[in-house]
Amino acid sequence: MKYIMKILPSLLSGAGMTLQIFFWTIVVSIPLGIVLGLGLTSEFKPLTAILKFYVWLMRGTPLLLQLIFVFYGLPIIGIIFNRYDAAIFAFILNYTAYFAEIFRGGLQSVPKGQYESAKVLRLTYWQTIRRIVIPQVVKIVIPSIGNEVINLIKDSSLVYVIGIGDLLRAGNVATARDVTLVPLLLVGVIYLLMTAIVTYILGKVESRYNTWK
Amino acid sequence: MLELKNITKKFDDRMILDNINLTVSDGEILCIVGPSGAGKTTLLRCISGLEKANSGEFILDGQSFNPYENRDNDSVIGVVFQDFQLFPNLSVLDNITLAPKMVLHKSDKDAIEEAKIQMKQLNLEGKETLYPYQLSGGQKQRVAIVRALAMNPKILCYDEPTSALDPDLRQEVETIILKLKEQKMTQIVVTHDMEFAKNIADHLFQVSPSNE
Ligand SMILES: Nc1ncnc2c1ncn2[C@@H]1O[C@H](COP(=O)(O)OP(=O)(O)OP(=O)(O)O)[C@@H](O)[C@H]1O
Ligand SMILES: [Mg+2]
Numbered sequence: 001m002k003y004i005m006k007i008l009p010s011l012l013s014g015a016g017m018t019l020q021i022f023f024w025t026i027v028v029s030i031p032l033g034i035v036l037g038l039g040l041t042s043e044f045k046p047l048t049a050i051l052k053f054y055v056w057l058m059r060g061t062p063l064l065l066q067l068i069f070v071f072y073g074l075p076i077i078g079i080i081f082n083r084y085d086a087a088i089f090a091f092i093l094n095y096t097a098y099f100a101e102i103f104r105g106g107l108q109s110v111p112k113g114q115y116e117s118a119k120v121l122r123l124t125y126w127q128t129i130r131r132i133v134i135p136q137v138v139k140i141v142i143p144s145i146g147n148e149v150i151n152l153i154k155d156s157s158l159v160y161v162i163g164i165g166d167l168l169r170a171g172n173v174a175t176a177r178d179v180t181l182v183p184l185l186l187v188g189v190i191y192l193l194m195t196a197i198v199t200y201i202l203g204k205v206e207s208r209y210n211t212w213k
Numbered sequence: 214m215l216e217l218k219n220i221t222k223k224f225d226d227r228m229i230l231d232n233i234n235l236t237v238s239d240g241e242i243l244c245i246v247g248p249s250g251a252g253k254t255t256l257l258r259c260i261s262g263l264e265k266a267n268s269g270e271f272i273l274d275g276q277s278f279n280p281y282e283n284r285d286n287d288s289v290i291g292v293v294f295q296d297f298q299l300f301p302n303l304s305v306l307d308n309i310t311l312a313p314k315m316v317l318h319k320s321d322k323d324a325i326e327e328a329k330i331q332m333k334q335l336n337l338e339g340k341e342t343l344y345p346y347q348l349s350g351g352q353k354q355r356v357a358i359v360r361a362l363a364m365n366p367k368i369l370c371y372d373e374p375t376s377a378l379d380p381d382l383r384q385e386v387e388t389i390i391l392k393l394k395e396q397k398m399t400q401i402v403v404t405h406d407m408e409f410a411k412n413i414a415d416h417l418f419q420v421s422p423s424n425e
Contacts, residue, residue: 116263117298120290121312121364131311135302212302213346 007174007183014170015190021156021166022194025091026149032092033099034134040104051100058097064158066090071162087159095152102144106137139209146202150195167191214238215260215368215399220269222255229255231423233269237368237416240397242390244410247420253403254295256420257370260401261290273367291366295373297357299345305332306341309360317364324363331359335389351382358389368399375406387412 039051058066070093071086081089110133118128157168171187174180215237222230229252237243245253258264260271262280271278273289280290299308309332310324319327332338335355345353354374361369374390375383383406390400390413404410410417 111298113294113296113298114300117292117294117300119263120261120292121360122316123312127315131315132300132302139302212344 003178003180003182004186007178007186010170010174011167011183011186011190014165014167015194017159017165018153018156018167019194021087021091021159021164022153024088025095025152025156028092029095029099030145032096034103034137036096036100037103037107037137038129040100041107055097055101058094059101063090063094063155064161066094067158067162083159083162083164086162087164091152091156095148098148099145102141102148103137105144106141107133109140110136135209139212142202142206142209146199146206149198149202153194153198154191214274216270216272217260218270218272220256220259220266220271222252222259222264222266228423230259230266230420233420235418237399237401239399240394241415242394242400242402242413243416243418244414245401245403245418245420246405246407246410248422249405251420251422253405253420254372257292257372257401257403260368261292261370263292289367291361291364291369293354293357293361293369293371293374295376297345297353297377299353299356299360301345304342304344305337305348305356308345308356309363312360313363328359328363331362334392335359350378351385354378354386355389358393362393362398368401369393370401370403372403373405374402375404375409383409 036051036054039047040055042048067087067090070081070090071083074081074086114132114136115128118132123131157166159166160169160172167187167190171183174183217233217235220230220233221228233256235243245256247253255264259266260280262282265281271280278289300311303311306325306328309328310319310321313319313324313327314321329338329341332340335358337352337355337359340348340352340356345356348356354377358369371390374386378386387409390402393400394413402410402413
């Protein structure tokens with residue numbers, strides 16, 4: 001117990017870093033994913049081609065590679081990020097692609113008649129998107145978004161490779177120093193706690209959307 | 214009064230509507246009839262601005278107008294879709310008041326007050342907070358009618374208003390349409406049901422398949 005209290009502060013500060021990466025990725029990637037999802041469903045072919053290429057690239061290569069590329073690769077051509085910015089940047093790039101693809105599917109499942117119905121009521125395009133389309137899309141995509149969000153918590157441990165002091169690193173350092181399994185077990189418990197909280201919040205959001213079908 | 218002059222509509226190179234001429238006078242009910250695939254829905258979509266006619270002219274009260282590009286002008290044409298297309302994420306009241314509030318910039322209070330008057334007229338009292346999935350087909354249709362009326366259209370269009378309903382509800386639709394006629398609403402009704410058409414129409418307009 002005493003040992004746990006001793007290592008807990010460093011684990012919690014690692015968890016703080018994990019949560020920061022998680023938070024910024026979600027806050028930027030989801031709205032950006034909606035916008036790119038709209039782009040992917042647009043009729044303007046050059047735009048959809050570029051966006052499809054981007055999605056293909058981000059989903060077709062490992063996040064780990066992207067992370068290493070941004071932090072160790074880009075400086076070679078003169079683009080230098082500090083560790084933290086590199087991590088956030090790589091995660092946003094990667095997760096936006098996944099979210100865009102999810103939103104594209106959601107957008108395409110809203111029937112054309114809904115847009116026409118809004119059009120004859122003379123709602124503008126953005127009013128239609130905001131009040132009619134997005135709520136319907138959100139309802140459809142919540143489960144897939146939920147999966148990605150939970151993946152993100154776990155994926156955030158990849159920042160370890162560019163030397164960021166996240167939760168996993170904190171646990172690993174303690175285990176190596178003190179030759180005990182306890183820190184790693186504790187790390188597992190903290191991840192479980194974080195995913196449990198996120199799962200709970202997702203359930204709440206989902207039930208809010210259950211008032212209509 | 215709405216006049217259509219020499220309206221033609223092609224899909225790719227297929228002629229669907231070939232030189233349509235018709236007139237709808239104020240307060241009358243025009244029924245558009247014809248066999249399946251003749252282009253009735255297409256004609257209604259041209260009138261309501263959902264399709265662009267290839268050529269011809271629309272004249273409303275003596276003024277030329279283009280339904281396809283009419284979005285920023287006065288509300289002219291209301292539409293009740295075959296499958297209603299209510300917004301599933303909005304309550305009945307929000308379905309009705311959304312456009313009056315966002316497009317006509319009515320206050321919440323005015324929009325709700327007006328919606329309630331029309332809802333009462335169409336027997337929808339007490340349904341304000343329900344969602345579309347909780348309504349019967351006939352109720353959905355009446356909500357769709359109230360929603361269209363809430364934008365004060367000069368003309369109200371229906372595509373096959375009896376097709377999605379039980380046969381015994383046909384009478385009810387007739388009653389509603391005739392009631393609106395008493396209130397001087399100009400209405401265009403697409404239907405393949407000749408008996409229904411004869412019961413309500415002041416004029417019939419036959420659309421025949423163009424053979425090309
Ligand atoms: N978007 C479209 N693209 C190409 N062809 C179309 C399109 N919409 C309709 N058509 C064709 O135009 C013709 C007329 O269709 P329309 O839906 O207007 O017929 P309708 O008279 O309403 O038939 P029904 O009584 O079955 O509803 C059909 O041959 C249809 O295949
Ligand atoms: Mg039709």
